[in-house]
Amino acid sequence: MPKVSLTVNGKPASAEVENRTLLVELLREHLRLTGTHVGCDTSQCGACVVHVNGASVKSCTMLAVQCEGAEVVTIEGLAAPDGTLHPMQEAFREYHALQCGFCTPGMVMSAIDLVQRNPQGLSDREIREGLEGNLCRCTGYHNIVRAIAAAQQVMHGKVKELPRAAE
Amino acid sequence: MYDFAYHRPSSVADAVKLLASDPDAKVMSGGMTLIPTLKQRLARPSAIIDLSGIRDLVGISVSAGAVTIKAMTTHAAVAASAEVKKAIPALAAMAEHIGDAQVRNRGTIGGSIANHDPAADYPGAVLALGATVHTNTRKIAADDFFTGMFSTALAPDELVTAVEFPIPEKAAYVKFPNPASRYAMVGVFVAKGPAGVRVAVTGAGANGVFRHTAMEEALAKNWSPDALHDVGTAEEGLNGDIHASKEYRAHLVGVMAKRAVAKAG
Ligand SMILES: Cc1cc2nc3c(=O)[nH]c(=O)nc-3n(C[C@H](O)[C@H](O)[C@H](O)COP(=O)(O)OP(=O)(O)OC[C@H]3O[C@@H](n4cnc5c(N)ncnc54)[C@H](O)[C@@H]3O)c2cc1C
Numbered sequence: 250m251p252k253v254s255l256t257v258n259g260k261p262a263s264a265e266v267e268n269r270t271l272l273v274e275l276l277r278e279h280l281r282l283t284g285t286h287v288g289c290d291t292s293q294c295g296a297c298v299v300h301v302n303g304a305s306v307k308s309c310t311m312l313a314v315q316c317e318g319a320e321v322v323t324i325e326g327l328a329a330p331d332g333t334l335h336p337m338q339e340a341f342r343e344y345h346a347l348q349c350g351f352c353t354p355g356m357v358m359s360a361i362d363l364v365q366r367n368p369q370g371l372s373d374r375e376i377r378e379g380l381e382g383n384l385c386r387c388t389g390y391h392n393i394v395r396a397i398a399a400a401q402q403v404m405h406g407k408v409k410e411l412p413r414a415a416e
Numbered sequence: 417m418y419d420f421a422y423h424r425p426s427s428v429a430d431a432v433k434l435l436a437s438d439p440d441a442k443v444m445s446g447g448m449t450l451i452p453t454l455k456q457r458l459a460r461p462s463a464i465i466d467l468s469g470i471r472d473l474v475g476i477s478v479s480a481g482a483v484t485i486k487a488m489t490t491h492a493a494v495a496a497s498a499e500v501k502k503a504i505p506a507l508a509a510m511a512e513h514i515g516d517a518q519v520r521n522r523g524t525i526g527g528s529i530a531n532h533d534p535a536a537d538y539p540g541a542v543l544a545l546g547a548t549v550h551t552n553t554r555k556i557a558a559d560d561f562f563t564g565m566f567s568t569a570l571a572p573d574e575l576v577t578a579v580e581f582p583i584p585e586k587a588a589y590v591k592f593p594n595p596a597s598r599y600a601m602v603g604v605f606v607a608k609g610p611a612g613v614r615v616a617v618t619g620a621g622a623n624g625v626f627r628h629t630a631m632e633e634a635l636a637k638n639w640s641p642d643a644l645h646d647v648g649t650a651e652e653g654l655n656g657d658i659h660a661s662k663e664y665r666a667h668l669v670g671v672m673a674k675r676a677v678a679k680a681g
């Protein structure tokens with residue numbers, strides 16, 4: 250069986266896989282990182298989004314063997330070792346940007362890539378368009394957009410503290 | 417998904433050799449169409465030949481008269497390219513609206529045109545701009561490249577290596593996206609340039625992308641949305657499915673074409 254060696258959340262990892270093993274299966278079943286979810290069979294829902302070499306990808310639509318030598322970051326790799334949340338995670342909590350939470354790992358990973366690629370800042374409409382590859386069945390997206398709009402201010406250094414959601 | 421052998425050659429020559437030696441092998445570029453197909457067991461290739469290790473197949477170059485995009489260049493790279501935005505803004509804008517951000521980070525121009533999904537966007541740009549498809553053995557004019565739904569003039573062991581787009585005077589693309597997939601329910605790409613006026617329609621034809629010659633004639637006389645007022649689109653040969661009937665698609669072709677001409681200015 251082919252062996253794949255890569256970096257996951259900053260640490261070296263390797264596993265014996267089949268050629269047909271998907272990246273998401275490598276993460277969930279071999280490396281036991283079950284924060285990355287699978288929500289569909291058609292590459293449409295985005296629950297499985299992770300970063301590979303800095304770009305957000307659908308890990309259900311990439312082979313594990315294609316990730317030889319790659320740097321992969323999953324939802325588990327965002328918080329600091331002391332548990333301090335990434336500003337995007339903090340914003341999702343503060344703005345109640347989730348209900349069941351199934352789509353959340355993918356939403357957060359897509360949102361971080363979206364914000365990083367747009368240092369000029371995004372309007373609410375641009376945030377909605379940027380999330381085309383992520384489906385949520387619960388929230389109606391409204392609070393997700395608010396969370397991302399707030400998180401981008403922290404990520405771009407415009408404010409030190411995350412703006413609080415109104416009571 | 418059935419299992420397969422996996423190869424990651426580092427040159428086009430090696431990829432072609434692997435492909436020629438195994439008629440059941442398939443090449444993979446971004447995998448955004450191929451992997452979902454494999455997951456549904458709609459294909460059972462003996463081997464996957466992954467082109468992502470071929471550095472030579474990535475990149476964009478602009479000369480005085482043309483923009484050349486190598487086959488493994490992602491939709492995201494085309495959308496973000498300052499050079500493409502300057503030379504053919506309609507092409508960059510089209511790439512920016514393919515699927516979603518994650519699809520654009522992986523999907524490639526070579527994979528998109530080789531696949532010739534009848535609802536894909538790139539075939540419209542290739543045909544309307546009168547592009548030339550470069551392969552490992554020859555150059556194919558856009559008019560000869562797309563031969564039917566999911567079929568092209570490519571031989572089984574032939575690879576797309578690049579697409580060369582002549583720079584038009586004016587061009588624009590407008591699509592009516594399927595609200596779930598973002599594929600084109602109908603998309604119309606209009607261009608006025610070295611090859612004259614060309615109008616390509618994607619998403620609508622049962623045989624894939626096609627040129628709308630009646631619209632081309634009308635626009636050659638008078639480049640304005642009004643020129644299309646009385647130009648109809650035959651329902652025969654169009655796709656009808658759960659998303660849109662033939663009649664609706666025929667109507668959308670007219671609406672999208674007018675909007676595209678207005679956008680091109
Ligand atoms: C959720 C989703 C939404 C999408 N929305 C859109 C959309 O709105 N518009 C749109 O146009 N597309 C859309 N796509 C398709 C996307 O653009 C794909 O990137 C594209 O169709 C295939 O490109 P690829 O590089 O992924 O090819 P692959 O999946 O790797 O390959 C596709 C086919 O082409 C062959 N092939 C690949 N490269 C070459 C080559 N260089 N030479 C010869 N043959 C080759 C392969 O063998 C395979 O048969 C969407 C896809 C998904 C999953």
Ligand code: FES
Nearest residue numbers: 288289294295309
């Ligand atoms: S699981 Fe739905 S896009 Fe990957």
Ligand code: FES
Nearest residue numbers: 348350385386387
């Ligand atoms: S919170 Fe339930 S799917 Fe998004």
